[in-house]
Amino acid sequence: MTGDAAAPRRAPAPVRGPRTRPRAPKLPRRARVGLAAAALLGGAILPLFLASGGGLIEDATLALAYVVMALGLNIIVGFAGLLDLGYVAFFAIGAYTMGYFGSLFHINVNGGEGIHVLVSGVAAELPGIHLNFLLIVVLAIIATTIAGMLIGLPTLRLRGDYIAIVTLAFGEIVGRIAINGDEITGFGTKLTNGRQGITPVDKIDLPFLDPFTALNLRPWYWVAFVMVLLVLFVNFRLRDSRLGRAWIALREDEVAAVSMGVPAVKTKLLAYGTGAAFGGISGAFLGSYLNTVNADQFQFSFSIFILAMVILGGLGSIWGVVVGAIALSFINNYLIPDVLNNVPARIGLDFDLTQLSFGIFGFLLVIMMVLRPEGLIPERRRQLELQEGIEDLAVDGDDVQPAVRP
Amino acid sequence: MSEATSNGPLLVASGVTKQFGGLTAVDDVSFAIPRNAIVSLIGPNGAGKTTFFNILTGLYKPTLGRVSFDGRDITGGRPDKIMALGVARTFQNIRLFGTMTALENVMVGQHTRMKAGLFGSILRLPRVRREERHVRDKAAELLSFVGLRPALHDQLATNLSYGDQRRVEIARALASDPKLLLLDEPTAGMNPQESGDLTRFMERLRDELGLSILLIEHDMKVVMGVSEHVTVLDHGEKISEGDALTVRTDPQVVEAYLGKQEAERQRTEDGVG
The missing domain is CATH 3.40.50.300 (P-loop containing nucleotide triphosphate hydrolases)
Structure with missing residues (x-):
């Protein structure tokens, strides 16, 4: 598959040799805070300038949901250094939580009367289980956190590439179960609806607000925006905490970290659990927003898509990952299908550009690795490592081992 | 003691x-x-x-x-x-966390003496804030104790000289009392x-x-x-x-x-x- 071309390796290898470009100037703190505030404010008022039911706001909302997932994956891969190639599993589990508890899927439950908890409008009349969206998000968080820790368990004794293989397998397993789940039955219900998908899914229903509709996308956008804010907040807080330092210590040198008192198992499981929870939140949102929970959404290429966002933006860099996610999401959902799609046809070639999406992502990643291996907005640490450290590395090799022994 | x-x-x-x-x-x-x-x-x-x-x-x-x-x-x-x-140790081939500063390295050394958990850290409770400040101060103190110049406290460990890396490693080990x-x-x-x-x-x-x-x-x-x-x-x-x-x-x-x-x-x- 073309997705393989995009499969990225771990952190880019340190560049050797003389410095090739001047160090990026570090903005003063006040400027950075100002920039962040401006970006957030711009994000908050953006829908007012877009048609409330148009394609652009639709893409923007999707981009925000992807930002949430990319920030979750960033905790696992960027902070803790655990290369996870099966992140799609958490998207799937979050989305199926939405499907199970907010659709007609369990149509015979309660003698066909349905179960309704804190829902209004159409959903309150329908058979099946219908919980309030916020409750579903909580359930999705619980389910994905547990799933994240379960997938974490078998990888605890593994390092590097082997973690990637196990997580890849886990993602594949969840994807296969989603496809074949319509043949797995029990308790009078199927496990999934397979490729047909669970549809329709309840619209988000928040207290004090009317249930959302497919015609006005602004409320959806704002809900996604609030999710991004929350996840950003959690990311920043964790990064500068005891736990964040422990993640980075484990990423840098596991033996040294455990010898300094960092419990490897607990710390890694917390990374898997927290990262997975964000995938679950976003998955539940997307289940409702896309109005379908469909097995075709949960394939391997999606894991690579999210990972590419993290790497493009800058592994471990919170703002970088936000930018990377928005950029890739717009290239995938707007630029390629809406703007450039008929370019091949115009120059006489017989295919759509969308068929090449993953080839294009792979190409972008290769370009990035050559021109700016630390990502669009590099994490401070990696930037220093890749740029300031170059002189030392050229002399000592990439380890801190002493060259001299008495 | x-x-x-x-x-x-x-x-x-x-x-x-x-x-x-x-x-x-x-x-x-x-x-x-x-x-x-x-x-x-x-x-x-x-x-x-x-x-x-x-x-x-x-x-x-x-x-x-x-x-x-x-x-x-x-x-x-x-x-x-x-x-x-x-029981704290140093390594034969220095094993500092290269992309962390000297100060952060020593803060990691205090991991077992800290209590902040996932939710405490997210909410940054007053207790966690106090603990963080205390740990940072103690790390700076230890670095001075082992003789690392204050100007180098916020340098990445990779960029320190060999002798200074040895010092930081000892400070990191001492951090857990x-x-x-x-x-x-x-x-x-x-x-x-x-x-x-x-x-x-x-x-x-x-x-x-x-x-x-x-x-x-x-x-x-x-x-x-x-x-x-x-x-x-x-x-x-x-x-x-x-x-x-x-x-x-x-x-x-x-x-x-x-x-x-x-x-x-x-x-x-x-x-x-």
Whole structure:
């Protein structure tokens, strides 16, 4: 598959040799805070300038949901250094939580009367289980956190590439179960609806607000925006905490970290659990927003898509990952299908550009690795490592081992 | 401080054996570290010293034998738990967290002495805030204690000079308030002046902080100058122990270091002299 071309390796290898470009100037703190505030404010008022039911706001909302997932994956891969190639599993589990508890899927439950908890409008009349969206998000968080820790368990004794293989397998397993789940039955219900998908899914229903509709996308956008804010907040807080330092210590040198008192198992499981929870939140949102929970959404290429966002933006860099996610999401959902799609046809070639999406992502990643291996907005640490450290590395090799022994 | 709990030795290893496949790296070594003392473990390259260290700190499980620390059995315990009990170490090849600053490295060393959890950290409760400030201050204090200039505290560990990296590693180990400090060849790559400074520094740790130190060292001047007790390993076996003078004149030790012929030559020369 073309997705393989995009499969990225771990952190880019340190560049050797003389410095090739001047160090990026570090903005003063006040400027950075100002920039962040401006970006957030711009994000908050953006829908007012877009048609409330148009394609652009639709893409923007999707981009925000992807930002949430990319920030979750960033905790696992960027902070803790655990290369996870099966992140799609958490998207799937979050989305199926939405499907199970907010659709007609369990149509015979309660003698066909349905179960309704804190829902209004159409959903309150329908058979099946219908919980309030916020409750579903909580359930999705619980389910994905547990799933994240379960997938974490078998990888605890593994390092590097082997973690990637196990997580890849886990993602594949969840994807296969989603496809074949319509043949797995029990308790009078199927496990999934397979490729047909669970549809329709309840619209988000928040207290004090009317249930959302497919015609006005602004409320959806704002809900996604609030999710991004929350996840950003959690990311920043964790990064500068005891736990964040422990993640980075484990990423840098596991033996040294455990010898300094960092419990490897607990710390890694917390990374898997927290990262997975964000995938679950976003998955539940997307289940409702896309109005379908469909097995075709949960394939391997999606894991690579999210990972590419993290790497493009800058592994471990919170703002970088936000930018990377928005950029890739717009290239995938707007630029390629809406703007450039008929370019091949115009120059006489017989295919759509969308068929090449993953080839294009792979190409972008290769370009990035050559021109700016630390990502669009590099994490401070990696930037220093890749740029300031170059002189030392050229002399000592990439380890801190002493060259001299008495 | 530590004497209050009991008066026995701080650490006792009895009959410790470690086999890797068919190779016996450590063979039936028994060993004790008194409280408030500096003791050394020496031996030729490949004698099993570092393996022995790794057993004491929990990185390896011994094939046979027991290790107890401060009256508790720690045989094969998890490294982070052993660290929490009060055994801290440095590494032969410095293993700092390269992309963290010197200060952050030392803050990681205090991990086991901190309480902040996932939710406390997200909400940054007043308790967590206080703890964070305290840990940061203490880290800065420790870095100054080991002699790192304040200007370098926020430098990435990778970018520090070799000697400064050694200092940071010791500060990181001290950050957990250990009772026992294991130093694996701390003077490797140091000039005589720096080795001398380190020797005095170890004595300060013993006298001012009441620490016990176990030292693996190749520099005999350092070993003989500072240790109250020396144990010699060769091919995984303990071949000699005692005070510095006893060990230095033990023919088996001379043989292990210099080879049989040279040892005999020295012996005859001693006999003549």
